[in-house]
Amino acid sequence: MAPRKAVDQELSREAIIDVAHQLFVDQGFQAVSMRMIARELGYSHGAIYYHFKNKADLFYAMIEQDFAMINQELAQLDKLELSREEKLKELLLGFIRFGLTYPNHYEVMFIMNDKELQHYATNAPEQSYQQFAQAVAALTNQQIEIKKIWSVFLMLHGFVAHYCRIGHSFQEVEELAMSHVDMILGMIYMG
Amino acid sequence: MAPRKAVDQELSREAIIDVAHQLFVDQGFQAVSMRMIARELGYSHGAIYYHFKNKADLFYAMIEQDFAMINQELAQLDKLELSREEKLKELLLGFIRFGLTYPNHYEVMFIMNDKELQHYATNAPEQSYQQFAQAVAALTNQQIEIKKIWSVFLMLHGFVAHYCRIGHSFQEVEELAMSHVDMILGMIYMG
DNA sequence: CCCTTAATTAACCGTTGTTCAATTAAATCG
DNA sequence: CGATTTAATTGAACAACGGTTAATTAAGGG
Incomplete structure (x- = not known):
């Protein structure tokens, strides 16, 4: 047959x-x-x-990989030979770069909205965010409020989500990304 | 029968x-x-x-109603008896309120990535954004760069998109929204 | 009484996730 | 090398559900 x-x-x-x-x-x-x-x-x-085993099984295997990737990228930031300020900037820009370099991954991880699957895919994003938040806190000498870190994350997310949607690459929007990040940084340092 | x-x-x-x-x-x-x-x-x-006529027809009829709603809500801001600063704050907060009060419509307008439907819902978002940008410019005496307005929009978008995704109401996140908006305002006024 | 409007139901045809026996290629063993 | 076992792939079958259409029926107004 x-x-x-x-x-x-x-x-x-x-x-x-x-x-x-x-x-x-x-x-x-x-x-x-x-x-x-x-x-x-x-x-x-x-x-x-x-x-x-089934469709859901495939889906979970898929996003498991994705989160491992972003976590690894976050962890690698410590090893750079940069000042705290530069590291922070690289962290924020790096988040955007990740999102637009792997838009497929990012969309599944942070954008996609499916009732059935959300239950399963709710833990991993939270974990990745915690890693991000800790990095920000460390790079600002714990001077930043928790609430503010969360806002910073959402500001980055807005940028990535939008350009993911219309399918732009990181290169295409790099300048805009830098200006976006600079605005956020200004806000962080001005209290 | x-x-x-x-x-x-x-x-x-x-x-x-x-x-x-x-x-x-x-x-x-x-x-x-x-x-x-x-x-x-x-x-x-x-x-x-x-x-x-069919499912799409029903869907469009549905969102058409509320497409006008955000534009109307934006337009009504002028009539409020508030200072420019207060109006601006109300504008930003109002955007979030709208997004979380009508999450399905917001999703169609700014989040959803459905090929079938995006074709129909691509013009209206742009129009709504233009209205938003003009309002911001007016309320800041044209002192704000175009690029910055766009960033402000993306910052709000990040907030709404995220809480749309996890299905929170405006009431549930009102405090966070206010703090988010305050951060953005601080950034606007500090140059 | 006819005609338009509105609702029901069956039917058409396609797609879905999933299972499974049949089939075959590769690997292993004698 | 030949026989046997194991692994991987296929395609049919199933039961459910999708949007859409057409025939049918009934209500109410002219």
């Missing part, structure tokens, strides 16, 4: 996640079907069920 | 929009079906098609 493909063309968890990612971001969880993913991959839909 | 209901119980466009409104808020465009709306109304799904 059905030929099995050669070993060098075997389907992998990663390949599925990659394709699923693009589709989920483009169209949302509900709108993307297992069949669509399979079609895009050039495989039958049944094949996906060999690698993932 | 099927009895028609009495006149005093006839289905109306408004009734449909009201129910659809609630459901769309709760679950989003894709997740809400015509059958669900009809079930909620206590009518058959076919009945809706007498009042609306």
Whole structure:
């Protein structure tokens, strides 16, 4: 009935996640079907069920990767040879850069709004935010209120969310991003 | 085959929009079906098609109503008996209030990334933003750069988008909103 | 009594997530 | 090398649900 493909063309968890990612971001969880993913991959839909238990399972595996990535990027900031001010600026700009470099990831992590999945994808964002907040606090010598850090995050989020939506790259909006970040920094340092 | 209901119980466009409104808020465009709306109304799904051409038609009729709402709300600001500073504050806070009071419409206007529907809902947001930007410029005596107004908008957008996502009402986050707005105002006035 | 309006219901046709027997390629073993 | 086992893929089948349409029926006004 059905030929099995050669070993060098075997389907992998990663390949599925990659394709699923693009589709989920483009169209949302509900709108993307297992069949669509399979079609895009050039495989039958049944094949996906060999690698993932079900649709939700695939989805969770997908965003798990994403959060690991941003956490790692946040952690790497400490190692830079920069002043506190420069590090802070790099932190804020880096958040934007991450969001626009991996818009698919960012959208799934912080923008996408699906009732079914939100329950599962609520812990990881919180954890990433905590890491961000701690970095900001450290880089401002704990002089900044908790509430303010949260506002800063939302200000960055607004920038990223908007340009994610209209599909601009970081390069295209780099100048605007810098000016946005400068405004935020001004606000942080002026109390 | 099927009895028609009495006149005093006839289905109306408004009734449909009201129910659809609630459901769309709760679950989003894709997740809400015509059958669900009809079930909620206590009518058959076919009945809706007498009042609306199709699902998209219903959806647009629904948001059209409230598209005018934000513009009207922006316009009404002029008539308030307040100082410029107070008006500006009310403008920023009002934007957040609108977004969280009508999260589904806000989502369609500024967040949703549905290819099908975005085509229809791309002009109106731009128009609303222009009105917002002009109001800000006027209330700051044209002392603020264009770029800065845009950043201010994105800062508000970040707030609304996030709390839309996790489904909080304006009341629930009113204090946070005020503090967020105060930060933005501080930034505006400090250059 | 006819005609428009409004509602119901069945039906059409497509898609969905998921399961599963059948099938085949690769790997392993004798 | 040949036989057997294991892994991976297929495609059919299922039951549910989607939007939409058309035939049908009933209500009320002229």
